Amino acid sequence: MSSKDICEIKSVRTDLVNEISKNMLSEETLQKTCELFKILGDVNRIRILLALQHSELCVCELSLLLDMSQSSVSHQLRHLRNKNLVKFRKENKQIFYSLVDEEITKLIKKGEKNAN
Template structure:
């Protein structure tokens, strides 16, 4: 850290610091937000989410659609299930996946808009 990055005079405006401290989110919420961004930080998981916006799909359909192995798809779906982004239902010997809440699509759209600003 260069000397230009540090205050030369230690003068803390406690009223401002206290006000902001009360407005900050608690650590649990921040950690949950970070975990969501970790999940969305994988391109294959984002592709799966984007594919599921059009309806439920089974692993073999996702595999064909995304040109990935079924084991890779299953691995990514496990992460998405554990993060409460996708759900599944069994029908005979097939398992179909779908989005729990389409709000995740809004988050991805906002991220895309932000990324395209640069």
């Protein structure tokens, strides 16, 4: 850290620091947020989520659409299910996946916007 990165005068606005401290997230919430971003740190999971924003899809449709093996798609869907980002329903011998909440795609779109 350079000397430009630290205060030259030791003056703390205690009231401001206390107010911000009250509004900080708990350690548990911070950990869960970090876990969510780790899940979103995989290109294939992002691709699956973006595909599901258009329609409910089965593993074989996702596999074809994303040019991935069905086992790879299933593996990624398992991670997304564990974080409650996708849900599924069974119809005969097919399992269809959909988003739990559209908010996740808004977050992805925000990331896309900020990446450019």
